[in-house]
Amino acid sequence: MSDEFDTTGDTTGDNTDPGRYVTLDLGLRFNHPLGSLRQYFDALEQGRALGVRCESCARTWFPPRRTCCDHSVAGNWTELAGDGTVLSITFGERSVPFTDEREPMSLALVALDGADNAALGWIANDPPAAPGSRVRLAVAAENTVHPAQCARFEPVDD
Amino acid sequence: MSSGTRPVILGGSATAFCRRRDGSGWRDWVCEAARDALADADLEAKDVDTLVVACESEVMALQLTPGSIIVDDLGLTPREVVRVESGGASGASAVRHAFIHIASGLARRVLVVGFEHAASHLAGDDVRLLYGLSFDADMEGIAGVTATALYALSINLHMQRHGTTREQMAHVSVKNHGNACFNPLAHKPMTIGIEDVLASPVVSTPYRRLDCSLLSDAAAAIVIAAPGEGPGGDGSRVRIVGSGCATDHARLGDRAEPHSFAAKARASAIAYEMAGIASAADDIDVAEVYDPFTGAEIQSIEALGLAGDGEAGPAMAAGDFDAAGRLPVNLSGGLIGQGGAPGASGIVQTLAVDRLLRGAYCPGAQPSQELRRGVVDTHGGICTTSVVHVLERMG
Numbered sequence: 001m002s003d004e005f006d007t008t009g010d011t012t013g014d015n016t017d018p019g020r021y022v023t024l025d026l027g028l029r030f031n032h033p034l035g036s037l038r039q040y041f042d043a044l045e046q047g048r049a050l051g052v053r054c055e056s057c058a059r060t061w062f063p064p065r066r067t068c069c070d071h072s073v074a075g076n077w078t079e080l081a082g083d084g085t086v087l088s089i090t091f092g093e094r095s096v097p098f099t100d101e102r103e104p105m106s107l108a109l110v111a112l113d114g115a116d117n118a119a120l121g122w123i124a125n126d127p128p129a130a131p132g133s134r135v136r137l138a139v140a141a142e143n144t145v146h147p148a149q150c151a152r153f154e155p156v157d158d
Numbered sequence: 159m160s161s162g163t164r165p166v167i168l169g170g171s172a173t174a175f176c177r178r179r180d181g182s183g184w185r186d187w188v189c190e191a192a193r194d195a196l197a198d199a200d201l202e203a204k205d206v207d208t209l210v211v212a213c214e215s216e217v218m219a220l221q222l223t224p225g226s227i228i229v230d231d232l233g234l235t236p237r238e239v240v241r242v243e244s245g246g247a248s249g250a251s252a253v254r255h256a257f258i259h260i261a262s263g264l265a266r267r268v269l270v271v272g273f274e275h276a277a278s279h280l281a282g283d284d285v286r287l288l289y290g291l292s293f294d295a296d297m298e299g300i301a302g303v304t305a306t307a308l309y310a311l312s313i314n315l316h317m318q319r320h321g322t323t324r325e326q327m328a329h330v331s332v333k334n335h336g337n338a339c340f341n342p343l344a345h346k347p348m349t350i351g352i353e354d355v356l357a358s359p360v361v362s363t364p365y366r367r368l369d370c371s372l373l374s375d376a377a378a379a380i381v382i383a384a385p386g387e388g389p390g391g392d393g394s395r396v397r398i399v400g401s402g403c404a405t406d407h408a409r410l411g412d413r414a415e416p417h418s419f420a421a422k423a424r425a426s427a428i429a430y431e432m433a434g435i436a437s438a439a440d441d442i443d444v445a446e447v448y449d450p451f452t453g454a455e456i457q458s459i460e461a462l463g464l465a466g467d468g469e470a471g472p473a474m475a476a477g478d479f480d481a482a483g484r485l486p487v488n489l490s491g492g493l494i495g496q497g498g499a500p501g502a503s504g505i506v507q508t509l510a511v512d513r514l515l516r517g518a519y520c521p522g523a524q525p526s527q528e529l530r531r532g533v534v535d536t537h538g539g540i541c542t543t544s545v546v547h548v549l550e551r552m553g
Contacts, residue, residue, distance in 0.1 A: 019181005021279075024220070037296065061412075063297055069412060088318070088416075090310035092362035096302045097287045107307045107362070109315075109411055118411030120303055120311075131318060148301040 034147070039077055040064050041147035047139035049080040051115055062115040069117075082137035083156065084112035084119070086129050094122055098145045110135055110153055121153040129155055164397040165260040167549070168267070168388040169199030170380035170509040175345040175497030177278040178375040184219055184275040185231055187377035191502075192232050192271050195379035200389045203233045206381070207265040211241040212252035212272030214500035214538075217288060219275050228271060238265075245292055245538025246448065248272060249378065250504025250545035253534075256382040257401045257547075266387045272501035273377035285373065293539060294408050305450065306370060308410055308540045310362040313453030315417035317364070320468030322456060324364055326475045328355035330452035331368045331494060333480055338491025340522035343506070345374045345497030355452075369452040374497030378505035380512075392552055396512045399531075400435070400548030402428030408542050419541035422461035426535070426546040430463070433548040435531075438463040442485065442548075443529040444514050446507040448536045449492040459487065462535055462546070481525065489514060489523045504536040508547065515551040 034041050040063065043050035051062030052075030059068065062080055067073055087109045094105035106123045121137070123129050135153035144150055171194030173187045196203060209232065211225040221227060225241035244251040249272035256268035276285065290299035293308065316322050332352060338344035350368065358368040385392055404424035410416045426438065435441045445464060449455035459470040464485060465478075473479065479487035490496045490510040493503065511532035513519040534547040 018179070021181065034296075063409075063411075065412065069407065088311040088314040090307050090314060090362045090364075092304075092307055092310070092360070094302050095283060095286065097290065097300055107303065107311065109311050109416065117409075118416070120298060120301070120409075120411060122302075131314075146300045148297055151301065 036066065037064060043079070045139060045141055045147050045150050047082070047137060049082040049112055049137050051078055051080055052076060053078045059116040060114055061117050062112050063119050080112050080114045082112065084110040084115075084135055084153070086131055086133040086135060087111055087118055088131060089123070089129055091125060096144070096149055099143055101143050108135070108153060112137070119151075121151045123153045123155070127155060163261045163263070163384060164399050165257050165382045166385055166388060166392055166395050166397045166552075167508070167512045168201065168381040168383050168395070169195055170378070170505070170512065171195040171198055172343055172378035172502065172506045172509060173376050174343050175374035175376040175499060179278055184273045184375070184377065185227070187375070188228055188271055188273050189231055191377040191379040192269060195269070195381055199381040201267065201381060206234060206267050206269045207237065208259055208268045209234050209237060209239040210252045210255045210259070210268060210270045211239060212243070212248040212270070212501040212505065213241065214243055214245055214248045214274060214292070215276065215288065218280065234269070244543040244545065246450065246498070246500045247504060247536045247538040247543050247545045248501045250507070250534065250536035250547070251403070251543075253380065253382070253504055253508050253547060254401050254403055254545055257398055260382060260384050267381060267383040269379065269381055270505060271377065271379040272505045274499035274501045275375055276499060277373040277375045297409065304362070305540070306362045306365055309451045309454055310365050312410060312416055312540060313451070313457065314364065316453065316457060319417050320471065322453070322468070322471040324356060325352055326471035327364070327369060327452035327456065328352045329474050330449065330455045331355045334449060334488050334492045334494040336495075337481060337489050337523060338495025340520045341491050341496055342520065344491045344495050345372050346495055347491065365451055365453070371450045371493035372497045374499045376497065376499035376502040376506070378502040378509065380505050380509055394516060394551060394553040396515045396549050396551050398547055399550045400429035400431070400433030402426060402432070402546045403544065404428065405543050406541060408539060410540055418467070419457050419461040419537070419544065421541050421544040422458060422535065422537060422546065423463070425544040426462045426533070429546040429548050433550070435548065438533070439465065439485070442531055442533050444489065444511060444525070444532040445485065445487045446490060446510050446532070446534050447487050447492065449488060449494050450498065452494065455487065455492065458535055461541070462533060481523070486525055489519065489525070500538070504534070504545065507534045507536060508549070511549050515549060
């Protein structure tokens, strides 16, 4: 299912009794570990692209994978330049979890130079990017609660 | 994989798919669906060997280990219960587990129940956050990536590759909302036109509001048995002749072909081989296809082999998959028209095809031509886990 919440067409079945509800407010505090990807997240906060390279097939993964797609072994950390090409892009709105941040923003699938997979990243709507646009990894660490929220791409002229 | 036993569908039932605001809860819906399914199968609870429960999110249900609660609620203690989860495919995975139980000889009659309490009791942002965590939470969900955005990125690549158009996708919305008008369980029956879809508010390009399915509250149940274990003989019942399941990399960017659903192509190939189907496009008469978004139905039709790569969009616009087309798809309305409740969806899809093959589906939606074989397609994530079943009418 989608995560859209259009209420048009709501029905409540045959029962028109409004019933009784109690309101429960769950405030859960997680001390969430970054685990073995800590180095990737640390680098991301600095605007650096840290991927992993599989020594069995010489492929490089950014974002990193815990194991190679084809070889069930962990790779070695390797730094990429941070430049890449937009493969696909969608214009919409970004709502940042666990914050009040909400803004018009594009989400792009970006193939970083030297990587064998593609990364998701946010790009400002203006100037508009398109498939084929060249971009560079940037950092936007304000109003974030998790390093994954820092990843942005900015357009560059090649 | 081969399986000598082809399980038989004895009966089933489902609640309405909707936003429940009548004070009832998911345990009420599960009891209602299970009771009606057993009655439809002309069985009592004591006749069931095993219970399989499907539910994607126990957080949304506010009940950890729902299986152990449901087995007691249904009066099935001390029978075995197992809860399965595979995101949007949870209900279909539960049907597959019933298939496995019966094919292995471990059980004779299995009750499958699935539910989701996803639509009516949480704020929209909270639901969006929780479902974002159903993708790669650390890399994507916590960063604010949504299901809609991921599916949009995938279909944009399909559009680049194959020239699939907004109008072709809008046809899916018109068809499925229209088909839902005949389905009394449907969440969003509507008669609309292509222009309505194209003019609806943008969510995440190219997807607009009317390209998106709904989250619904619902429960569904089905009784599946070994051949000869149903009351009154098998007669013209429907049996499950093929079952396949496969996975893909969780992250879209890790896939070699992010515009297509590779897991579905693999799962359907497994199911078709088991069913002895050489050409799905020729041998399948009707299909319930997983359609969280309009473009995803087009991608799914191609992955299922019901159209060639890049051919489903033009065929959709030509009416091939309409109710009166060569291969009706989502006569129930699909997720777009009927609604989506992950634990229940795969079960209610299976029920729809069962009834269509028996000529017993909703008046107005039942095609006039005889249907012998149908496919049920469900997936979780962005087709990260795919479950496909082939159903065939006996006699």
